[in-house]
Amino acid sequence: MAVFIYKFGGTSIGSVERIKAVAKKIKQARDQGDDIVAVVSAMSGETDRLTSLAKEIQQQSIDREMDVLLSTGEQVTMSLLSMALIDLGCPACSYTGGQVRILTDSMHTKARIREIDDKNIKADLGKGNVVVVAGFQGIDDKGNITTLGRGGSDTTAVALAVALKADECHIYTDVDGVYTTDPRVEPKARRLKKITFEEMLEMASLGSKVLQIRAVEFAGKYNVTLRVLSSSFKEGSGTLITYEESQMERALISAIAFNRDEAKLTITGVPDLPGVASKILCPIADKNIEVDMIIQNIAADSTTDFTFTVHRNDYQKSKEVLEQVCRDLGAKQVTGDDSIVKISIVGVGMRSHAGIASNMFKVLADEGINIRMISTSEIKISVVVDEKYLELSVRALHKAFGLEKENV
Amino acid sequence: MAVFIYKFGGTSIGSVERIKAVAKKIKQARDQGDDIVAVVSAMSGETDRLTSLAKEIQQQSIDREMDVLLSTGEQVTMSLLSMALIDLGCPACSYTGGQVRILTDSMHTKARIREIDDKNIKADLGKGNVVVVAGFQGIDDKGNITTLGRGGSDTTAVALAVALKADECHIYTDVDGVYTTDPRVEPKARRLKKITFEEMLEMASLGSKVLQIRAVEFAGKYNVTLRVLSSSFKEGSGTLITYEESQMERALISAIAFNRDEAKLTITGVPDLPGVASKILCPIADKNIEVDMIIQNIAADSTTDFTFTVHRNDYQKSKEVLEQVCRDLGAKQVTGDDSIVKISIVGVGMRSHAGIASNMFKVLADEGINIRMISTSEIKISVVVDEKYLELSVRALHKAFGLEKENV
Numbered sequence: 001m002a003v004f005i006y007k008f009g010g011t012s013i014g015s016v017e018r019i020k021a022v023a024k025k026i027k028q029a030r031d032q033g034d035d036i037v038a039v040v041s042a043m044s045g046e047t048d049r050l051t052s053l054a055k056e057i058q059q060q061s062i063d064r065e066m067d068v069l070l071s072t073g074e075q076v077t078m079s080l081l082s083m084a085l086i087d088l089g090c091p092a093c094s095y096t097g098g099q100v101r102i103l104t105d106s107m108h109t110k111a112r113i114r115e116i117d118d119k120n121i122k123a124d125l126g127k128g129n130v131v132v133v134a135g136f137q138g139i140d141d142k143g144n145i146t147t148l149g150r151g152g153s154d155t156t157a158v159a160l161a162v163a164l165k166a167d168e169c170h171i172y173t174d175v176d177g178v179y180t181t182d183p184r185v186e187p188k189a190r191r192l193k194k195i196t197f198e199e200m201l202e203m204a205s206l207g208s209k210v211l212q213i214r215a216v217e218f219a220g221k222y223n224v225t226l227r228v229l230s231s232s233f234k235e236g237s238g239t240l241i242t243y244e245e246s247q248m249e250r251a252l253i254s255a256i257a258f259n260r261d262e263a264k265l266t267i268t269g270v271p272d273l274p275g276v277a278s279k280i281l282c283p284i285a286d287k288n289i290e291v292d293m294i295i296q297n298i299a300a301d302s303t304t305d306f307t308f309t310v311h312r313n314d315y316q317k318s319k320e321v322l323e324q325v326c327r328d329l330g331a332k333q334v335t336g337d338d339s340i341v342k343i344s345i346v347g348v349g350m351r352s353h354a355g356i357a358s359n360m361f362k363v364l365a366d367e368g369i370n371i372r373m374i375s376t377s378e379i380k381i382s383v384v385v386d387e388k389y390l391e392l393s394v395r396a397l398h399k400a401f402g403l404e405k406e407n408v
Numbered sequence: 409m410a411v412f413i414y415k416f417g418g419t420s421i422g423s424v425e426r427i428k429a430v431a432k433k434i435k436q437a438r439d440q441g442d443d444i445v446a447v448v449s450a451m452s453g454e455t456d457r458l459t460s461l462a463k464e465i466q467q468q469s470i471d472r473e474m475d476v477l478l479s480t481g482e483q484v485t486m487s488l489l490s491m492a493l494i495d496l497g498c499p500a501c502s503y504t505g506g507q508v509r510i511l512t513d514s515m516h517t518k519a520r521i522r523e524i525d526d527k528n529i530k531a532d533l534g535k536g537n538v539v540v541v542a543g544f545q546g547i548d549d550k551g552n553i554t555t556l557g558r559g560g561s562d563t564t565a566v567a568l569a570v571a572l573k574a575d576e577c578h579i580y581t582d583v584d585g586v587y588t589t590d591p592r593v594e595p596k597a598r599r600l601k602k603i604t605f606e607e608m609l610e611m612a613s614l615g616s617k618v619l620q621i622r623a624v625e626f627a628g629k630y631n632v633t634l635r636v637l638s639s640s641f642k643e644g645s646g647t648l649i650t651y652e653e654s655q656m657e658r659a660l661i662s663a664i665a666f667n668r669d670e671a672k673l674t675i676t677g678v679p680d681l682p683g684v685a686s687k688i689l690c691p692i693a694d695k696n697i698e699v700d701m702i703i704q705n706i707a708a709d710s711t712t713d714f715t716f717t718v719h720r721n722d723y724q725k726s727k728e729v730l731e732q733v734c735r736d737l738g739a740k741q742v743t744g745d746d747s748i749v750k751i752s753i754v755g756v757g758m759r760s761h762a763g764i765a766s767n768m769f770k771v772l773a774d775e776g777i778n779i780r781m782i783s784t785s786e787i788k789i790s791v792v793v794d795e796k797y798l799e800l801s802v803r804a805l806h807k808a809f810g811l812e813k814e815n816v
Contacts, residue, residue, distance in 0.1 A: 016464040050484065056424040058491040065494070068487035068502050072480035076458065079476035083466040086473070094476050098506070099551055120551075143507055143528070 002167040003035040003125070007135065007157035010044035012172050012231035013077055022172075023084035025233050026130055030090055035125045037164065039135045039157040040081055042073025047150075063108035067137070067147045071097070074134035074153070082132045092130040095120065097137035097145070102156065104138035104146045111138055111146035113155065116163035133160060154215035162222040169219065169226050170238075171211060176230030177239035178203065178210055180403040181256040185394045188404040192254060194240045197226075199254050202346045202380045216241065252356060253347030253401050256394055262292070262342050263315035264307060264373065264384060265322055269332025272304040279329060280306055283321050289314040293342070293375045293382065303332070307373060309384065312338050340372060341390045344382040345397060357381050363400040369393055410575040411443040411533070415543065415565035418452035420580050420639035421485055430580075431492035433641050434538055438498055443533045445572065447543045447565040448489055450481025455558075471516035475545070475555045479505070482542035482561070490540045500538040503528065505545035505553070510564065512546035512554045519546055519554035521563065524571035541568060562623035570630040577627065577634050578646075579619060584638030585647035586611065586618055588811040589664040593802045596812040600662060602648045605634075607662050610754045610788045624649065652756050660764060661755030661809050664802055670700070670750050671723035672715060672781065672792060673730055677740025680712040687737060688714055691729050697722040701750070701783045701790065711740070715781060717792065720746050748780060749798045752790040753805060765789050771808040777801055 006026065013019050026036050050069050054061070078094040085092035097104075101117035124131050135153025138146045148155050154171060161169035176191065178200070183189040195203075197220035201213060210228055219226045219241065229238040270276055277296065284291060292309045299305055310318050315338040322334045350356050360381055364371060369392065373384035385393055398404065414434065421427050434444050458477050462469070486502040493500035505512075509525035532539050543561025546554045556563050562579060569577035584599065586608070591597040603611075605628035609621060618636055627634045627649065637646040678684055685704065692699060700717045707713055718726050723746040730742045758764050768789055772779060777800065781792035793801055806812065 016461065019465060053424065053484075053488060054491060057427060057488050058495045060495075062491050062494050065487040065490045065502060068490075068504075069484060072483045075480045075483070076461075076477060079473040080461060080465050082473045082476075083462060083470050086470045087466045087468075094473060096476075096553075099553075145504075145507075 001033055001035060003037070003164055004029065005037050005039060005157050005161045005164070005166045005169040007039040007153060007169070007171045008041065008231060009153065009171075009173055010041045010047070011174050013040055013081065014044035016080075018231075019077070019080050019084050021233070022231075023081060023088055023090070026085060027088050027090040030130055037121060037125070037131045037133060037160055037166070038081060039133050039153055039160060040074055040077040041135050041153040042070075043077055046073040046076065061109075064144060067108045067111075067145050070147055071134070071137040071145050074136055078132045078134045085130055085132070090130055091128055092132055093124050094132040094134075096134045097156070098139035098143070100133055102138035102159070104140055104148070106140040106142070106144065106146065108144075108146055110149040111140070113138060113148070113159045116159055118163045121160075121164065151212035151215075154212040155218060158215045158218045158222075158224050158226065161219070161224045167225065169224050171215075171226065171228050172231040173210060173228060174231065175210060175228070176232070176234055176237035177228050178241075179255070181394055181398055182258070185258070185391050186256075186398045188398065190404055190406070191237070192239050194242050195254055196243065196348050197241055198379055199346050199348055200241050202344070202377070203255055203257050211241075252349040252353055253345045253403070254349075255346050256397050256401075256403065257344045257346055258390060258394055259342045260387070260390065261312040262309050262340050262384065263312045263318075263336065263338035264309045264340050265315075265318055265334065265336040266305060266307040267322055267326055267331050267334050268305045269299070269301075269303045270306055270329055271331070272298060272302055276304065276329070277306070280322070280325055281308070283325055284308075284310075284318055287317055287321055289318055289321075293373060293384065295373055295375065309340070309342065309373070337372075339387040340384050341387050342382055342384050343390070343393050343397070344380050345401065346380045348379050350379050350381070359400070360397065363396050364393060367392055367396050369396075409441055409443060411445070411572055412437065413445050413447060413565050413569045413572070413574045413577040415447040415561060415577070415579045416449065416489075416639060417561065417579075417581055418449045418455070419582050421448055421489065422452035424488075426639075427485070427488050427492050429641070430639075431489060431496055431498070434493060435496050435498040438538055445529060445533070445539045445541060445568055445574070446489060447541050447561055447568060448482055448485040449543050449561040450478075451485055454481040454484065469517075472552060475516045475553050478555055479542070479545040479553050482544055486540045486542045493538055493540070498538055499536055500540055501532050502540040502542075504542050505564070506547035506551070508541055510546035510567070512548055512556070514548040514550070514552065514554065516552075516554055518557040519548070521546060521556070521567045524567055526571045529568075529572065559620035559623075562620040563626060566623045566626045566630075566632050566634065569627070569632045569634075575633065577632050579623075579634065579636050580639040581618060581636060582639065583618060583636070584640070584642055584645035585636050586649075586663070588662070589802055589806055590666070593666075593799050594664075594806045596806065598812055598814070599645070600647050601814075602650050603662055604652045604756050605649055606652070606787055607754050607756055608649050610752070610785070611663060611665050619649075660757040660761055661753045661811070662757075663754050664805050664809075664811065665752045665754055666798060666802055667750045668795070668798065669720040670717050670748050670792065671720045671726075671744065671746035672717045672748050673723070673726055673742065673744040674713060674715040675730055675734055675739050675742050676713045677707070677709075677711045678714055678737055679739070680706060680710055684712065684737070685714070688730070688733055689716070691733055692716075692718075692726055695725055695729055697726055697729075701781060701792065703781055703783065717748070717750065717781070745780075747795040748792050749795050750790055750792050751798070751801050751805070752788050753809065754788045756787050758787050758789070767808070768805065771804050772801060775800055775804050777804075
């Protein structure tokens with residue numbers, strides 16, 4: 001008898017009809033003799049509804065009470081799913097984070113799981129019940145309700161998989177797996193049957209938001225077999241997220257990720273003194289602006305040029321901050337561009353193969369695409385190009401690296 | 409430093425504006441140095457919204473999961489009220505029933521409170537916090553969420569008043585107190601400054617639904633000073649619900665209650681044998697029909713006539729059941745009337761004064777009103793009259809017993 005964790009996101013259980021469909025799917029699995037623990041998010045729209053109620057009330061966010069408020073979202077879903085299961089003749093029991101005892105630290109709105117008590121859930125599974133657990137939430141050691149932050153339900157699912165030594169953790173989403181690239185850009189994009197945890201991490205942080213990054217890290221660390229599947233329950237769908245295996249080395253790259261909403265800023269002629277990078281970036285961080293790629297070049301006159309990318313929404317604010325920095329440091333000028341995109345190729349195969357970067361740059365050059373920035377990691381190469389080249393770049397790279405064909 | 413329990417019902421906190429007004433009221437009291445524990449219901453409409461979601465999902469009500477679902481309603485309100493308080497600079501902290509530890513039995517959807525742990529609340533009050541508690545809900549000894557049934561928030565408030573030895577328990581409602589009768593029927597109806605627990609119980613069960621009957625019983629039993637006040641926070645409003653005092657004896661009757669939605673049924677010529685009452689009423693109870701007044705007369709021919717009243721909605725169903733009973737028992741016939749009302753005069757003064765009943769009957773006779781049924785208790789006399797006489801009866805009795813004038 002295998003133990004499975006099934007996680008359903010907001011859209012998967014966003015209506016009474018969807019909840020009934022999910023219950024049916026779970027019952028099928030239960031009828032085959034497997035133990036099922038379902039982890040649920042709030043119904044889509046519910047978190048937004050609650051958040052806007054809170055916004056009408058409070059000037060500043062009161063984190064402890066926000067957690068009390070938002071945690072009701074999953075509590076509603078878990079009870080409805082249990083009802084739907086029982087209604088189908090499948091015994092079920094729901095648990096809040098506090099009822100399971102998902103013990104977290106006390107960092108309200110972004111708590112981290114410390115420990116999961118498996119006693120109650122195991123007892124219920126032992127009685128033949130399906131157990132439905134509220135995702136996204138826990139309780140601290142003083143009994144305060146905590147939440148894990150947006151997308152935290154994935155983390156709950158993986159943590160439960162660890163605690164219950166589950167055979168597999170299935171994440172049901174709007175998509176039916178992880179693709180070589182976005183099928184809306186490249187219709188030849190192919191669903192990957194397998195991808196490594198490291199590749200998933202690079203994909204996630206690059207904007208292919210299939211899975212919450214913390215959940216992937218967690219799963220990788222604790223050896224949880226993770227599978228991304230379609231919540232439409234299509235047969236044969238899904239991508240297994242797994243460890244690097246020897247036969248996987250043949251695949252040079254696994255996928256092409258991209259991020260549309262980038263903007264870049266450059267400050268030139270900065271006197272090249274120790275600590276200059278932090279003098280440029282700290283004022284940006286102080287405004288809660290997240291910086292992505294960072295590049296620094298030394299110019300001939302022993303000044304330095306410093307370039308970084310931010311989310312396009314933060315472009316204007318970043319520019320204002322940087323102009324002040326420019327005056328303070330006696331730098332030359334600030335330039336910027338808010339119509340750029342980032343494209344990355346990701347693959348564990350890069351580790352053992354040379355020449356992939358130059359191959360990538362050649363593919364783009366052959367299409368007449370000018371590369372504006374480059375950044376690399378062990379299993380990823382990212383380039384920044386003009387927005388207008390996004391589709392062309394993705395398609396050219398997808399073809400050049402043979403991603404439309406299965407790697408055998 | 410006094411300790412007050414304030415309870416706010418669904419309409420009192422039915423909108424963001426109302427929640428802010430309630431927060432302001434609580435802050436004023438807190439600023440005067442009093443310790444405040446606020447008990448809140450779900451925002452008006454929320455319980456109905458959740459109930460209809462559940463109805464779409466389940467064929468039969470699954471009580472454990474209904475409690476999980478419905479308890480989210482108060483959890484939302486308690487967090488919003490805490491936010492509003494903190495936003496006003498008034499430190500506050502919210503608690504679910506489980507977090508306080510309001511221990512109940514395991515009768516889901518109609519649980520009874522067994523014990524309240526005052527440790528957390530007292531610690532918070534000690535820190536100068538206002539404590540906001542979800543009404544209506546608790547937790548059983550296995551950690552399951554329970555609810556106390558509709559209107560259970562009043563019971564939570566009274567139970568907390570007992571546990572915390574509060575000086576007063578204030579119930580804020582849509583009305584500004586308890587009246588001598590419904591002001592919509594008799595404009596001269598007067599707000600009572602005081603009423604006894606026993607009178608309140610007779611009023612509540614007669615349809616003047618200001619307070620949940622269980623809460624009144626509870627408060628009476630544990631000596632809690634209860635006050636009904638207007639949630640519009642009008643100055644000088646409210647009715648104190650208190651014990652019988654010697655000076656109160658002068659008031660013969662305190663109020664006139666009535667119930668519009670009554671219907672009466674009579675079965676005549678029933679062979680007068682032991683157990684015949686249960687043979688008539690058990691089939692009615694089996695259909696979940698609640699019976700109110702019951703009267704039995706022995707006729708000359710040693711058969712018996714049996715009359716009882718039910719809610720008007722149950723009239724047709726009751727009649728069908730009774731016709732079957734009539735055939736089974738070999739009784740004569742079933743008659744009925746679904747256009748009757750019940751009018752009651754209530755007052756602890758009746759105990760020490762004779763002749764009130766005959767006075768009441770005379771007042772009605774003088775107006776030409778025919779009395780169809782009579783039922784009495786120690787502090788209440790109820791009569792059934794034709795529906796069309798309701799207003800006339802109430803006004804005549806209100807005047808005859810001098811209720812428009814304050815009893816000094």
